[in-house]
Amino acid sequence: MSQHVSYGNCRVGVPGSHLAITGARFNLAPMSDDFIDIILGAIRQVDLSNVWAKTDHTSTIYRGGSVEVFDALKACFIGSYRPGVHCSLEATLSKGCPGDVDEDTPLSFDGSRINEDRSQATHFPVIGKFAVYPMGSDNYMKTIEKVVNLGIDQGTITGTGHYVTFLGGDVHEVFDYLEQVFKILEQDVSHFVIQVTLLCNVPGGEIDE
Amino acid sequence: MSQHVSYGNCRVGVPGSHLAITGARFNLAPMSDDFIDIILGAIRQVDLSNVWAKTDHTSTIYRGGSVEVFDALKACFIGSYRPGVHCSLEATLSKGCPGDVDEDTPLSFDGSRINEDRSQATHFPVIGKFAVYPMGSDNYMKTIEKVVNLGIDQGTITGTGHYVTFLGGDVHEVFDYLEQVFKILEQDVSHFVIQVTLLCNVPGGEIDE
Numbered sequence: 041m042s043q044h045v046s047y048g049n050c051r052v053g054v055p056g057s058h059l060a061i062t063g064a065r066f067n068l069a070p071m072s073d074d075f076i077d078i079i080l081g082a083i084r085q086v087d088l089s090n091v092w093a094k095t096d097h098t099s100t101i102y103r104g105g106s107v108e109v110f111d112a113l114k115a116c117f118i119g120s121y122r123p124g125v126h127c128s129l130e131a132t133l134s135k136g137c138p139g140d141v142d143e144d145t146p147l148s149f150d151g152s153r154i155n156e157d158r159s160q161a162t163h164f165p166v167i168g169k170f171a172v173y174p175m176g177s178d179n180y181m182k183t184i185e186k187v188v189n190l191g192i193d194q195g196t197i198t199g200t201g202h203y204v205t206f207l208g209g210d211v212h213e214v215f216d217y218l219e220q221v222f223k224i225l226e227q228d229v230s231h232f233v234i235q236v237t238l239l240c241n242v243p244g245g246e247i248d249e
Numbered sequence: 250m251s252q253h254v255s256y257g258n259c260r261v262g263v264p265g266s267h268l269a270i271t272g273a274r275f276n277l278a279p280m281s282d283d284f285i286d287i288i289l290g291a292i293r294q295v296d297l298s299n300v301w302a303k304t305d306h307t308s309t310i311y312r313g314g315s316v317e318v319f320d321a322l323k324a325c326f327i328g329s330y331r332p333g334v335h336c337s338l339e340a341t342l343s344k345g346c347p348g349d350v351d352e353d354t355p356l357s358f359d360g361s362r363i364n365e366d367r368s369q370a371t372h373f374p375v376i377g378k379f380a381v382y383p384m385g386s387d388n389y390m391k392t393i394e395k396v397v398n399l400g401i402d403q404g405t406i407t408g409t410g411h412y413v414t415f416l417g418g419d420v421h422e423v424f425d426y427l428e429q430v431f432k433i434l435e436q437d438v439s440h441f442v443i444q445v446t447l448l449c450n451v452p453g454g455e456i457d458e
Contacts, residue, residue, distance in 0.1 A: 041406050044398045047390040065378075065412050067446060069278035069337050076452055098263060098378045101411055128278050130339045130446065132380065134412045138390055144411065157322065169274075169307045171341065172381045173442065181256040181347055189253045199251050202310055202353065203274050203343045203442075233412075235444055236274060237339065242306055243285055249362055 047139050047173045053178045055142035056176070059149075062106040062222075063140075064113045067099045068120045078127070082120035086112050087154045092146045102187035104146040105154060106135070106222055114215045115155035121211075133222060136175075149229045164166045166211050168238035169204035169237065172221065174229040187221045190245035199232050207238070221226065256348050262439045265349035268358075271315040271431070272349075274456045275310045275340035277329045287336070291329035293320050301355045306450045313355040313455045315344070315431055316362060323371035323424045326447065327371050330420075335450045342431060343385075345440035368421070375420050377447035378413035381430065383438040392437045396430045416447070423447065 042200045070078040083095060091104040091112045102112045174180040188205050191197035196217040198208040204209060207214050218236060225232040277289040300321045311321045326338045337419040379451060381396060383389040395439035397414050405426040407417040416423050427445060434441040 041401050041408050044401055045409060046393055047394045052290065052387050063411050065410075067339075069280055069284075071278055071284035073280075073282045075280035075335065098376055098415060098446065099413075103411065125318060126284065128276060128339075130276070130337075132412055132444070137374055137412070140411070167307055170443075172383065175382065175384075176387055176389060178261050180386050181261060185254055185256045192250050193255055199250050200254060201274075202272050202312065202349070203341055203346070204308075206307060220448060229380070233380070235341070237307065239307060249405060 046048040047243070050052060052138055053139055055136040056138050059142050059145055061103050061135070061140060061145055062109045063101060063103045063134045064109050064131055065099050065101045066113060066129060068117070068127060068129055070120060070122070070125055070127040072125045078120055078122060078125065082116050084118045086115045088112060088174060089182060090146055090148045090150065090152065090154055092144050103144055105149045105151060106219070107151045108146070110215065110219045111153040111155050115159050115183070116160050116240060121164055124241055126239070126243060129238045131236050133234040135226065136229070138231060163210050163212060164215055164240055165209065166238045166240050167198070168214065168236060168240060170207055170218070170234060170236035171204050172225060173233040173235070174225060175231040175233070177229050183225065187224055188221065190224070191217050209213050211240070260367050261347055263347055264345040264439060265347050268347060268350050268351050268354055270312050270354055271291055272310060272312045272339055272343045273318050274308050275322060275338060277326070277336060277338055279329060279334055279336040281334045287329055287331060287334065287436060292323050297321060299315045299357045299359065299361065299363055312353055314358045314360060315428070316360045316420070317355070317358070319389045319424065319428045320364050324368050327420060330371060330373055333450055335448070335452060340445050342436065342443040342445070345438070355409060366426055370412070370432040372419050372421060373449055374406070374418065375444045375447045375449050376451060377416040377423065377445060377456045378410070379416060379427070379443060379445035380413050381434060382442040382444070383434060384440040384442070386438050392434065396433055399429065399433070400426050406422045419450045420449070
C-alpha cells in the first residue's frame with residue numbers, strides 16, 4: 041500500500057454510513073489439526089441471504105442490520121462447534137464509524153433471524169471476555185458501567201479484570217446479552233465498538249486462575 | 250458475580266493508574282492438536298522479571314512499562330511459533346484507563362528488553378489486522394489517520410478494510426511498528442486501546458481474498 045489514507049472529511053458524531061450499517065469482523069480459531077475443515081465448514085453453512093459477507097486471509101466480515109449480523113455471527117460460531125474441540129471466536133462489532141461507507145451492504149434489512157432455528161439445535165457453555173469502546177464521548181465510563189451491570193443482573197457476567205469484563209453461560213445466553221449491549225450502545229453513542237472473545241471446550245484445570 | 254460495578258469516581262482524561270501502567274491482555278490460538286503444549290510452552294519460556302503477569306482461563310495479561318510489556322508479548326508470540334503450525338495472537342494493548350489501578354504492577358521499570366536477544370533468533374512472516382481506539386477524544390479519526398499513514402510509509406500496512414487496517418511483514422517489523430503506534434498514542438491521548446490480531450503460517454490459497 042503506497043497511498044496515504046485521509047479521514048479529514050469525517051465528522052465525529054456523524055456516521056459515515058447513512059444506512060445504519062452494523063458490522064462484525066471475526067476470526068474462528070479451532071485448536072485442532074482439522075482447523076481448515078472446521079473453519080470453512082462453519083463459514084459455508086451460514087445462510088448469508090440477509091448480510092453482506094466477505095472472507096479475506098485475516099478474517100471474515102458480515103455487514104447489515106444488527107439483528108441479521110448477530111444471527112449470522114452466532115450461526116457461524118455455533119457451526120464451528122465440535123464436541124471436545126477447543127475453539128475461540130474473536131469478534132469486533134462496530135456501528136457508526138465516521139469513516140464508514142454505504143457500500144458493501146446487503147439487499148435486505150427485514151430484521152429476520154434466518155439462521156436461528158438451526159442455531160437453537162445446538163447449545164454449549166462458553167466463557168470469554170469483552171470490552172466496549174464508546175467513541176468520541178466524554179461520558180464513556182458511565183456507559184460501560186451501565187452495560188456491565190446489566191450483565192451482572194442477568195448472570196452472564198462472571199467477573200471483571202484488567203481491560204475486560206468476563207462472560208460465561210450458554211452460548212445463546214451470551215449472544216443475547218451482547219445483542220442487548222449493542223442496543224444500549226446504539227441509544228447512547230453515535231460510534232461504538234464491542235470487542236469480544238468467546239471460548240468453548242476450554243481444557244479444565246491446566247491453567248490455574 | 251452479584252455486586253454491581255461503579256465507575257462513578259473515574260474522571261475521563263485522568264488515568265486511574267498514577268504509575269503510567271501499560272497493559273497487554275492476549276490469547277494465543279495454535280490451530281493444532283498440540284495446542285496445550287504450545288501455549289503453555291510459549292507462556293513459560295518468557296522472562297517475566299520486568300512485568301506483572303497473570304494467566305486465567307480466558308487469556309494472559311502483562312502489566313508494566315510499555316517497553317517491558319512489548320518485549321514480553323513479542324517473546325510469548327515468538328515462543329509459540331512452530332514451523333507449519335497456524336497460530337493466531339489476539340492482543341488488547343491499553344493505557345490510561347480512568348478505571349485502572351496502581352495494583353498488579355511489576356517491581357521494575359528499567360526500560361530493558363530482557364527477552365529481545367532470544368526473540369531475535371526467530372524471524373517469520375505474519376499478516377494481521379489492527380484498530381486503535383483513542384478514548385474520550387473528539388479528534389480521534391485524525392489520530393487514527395496519523396498512525397495508519399506512518400505504517401503505510403514504513404511498508405507494514407498492506408491495506409485497509411471495514412473496521413480494521415491490515416498488517417504484514419516480519420514479526421519483528423510488525424511489533425516495532427505497533428510499539429511506535431503506542432508511543433504516538435501516548436502523546437496524543439490520555440486513554441487508548443490498540444486491538445491487534447496477528448497470524449503466522451496462514452494456509453495459502455484455501456480462502457480467496
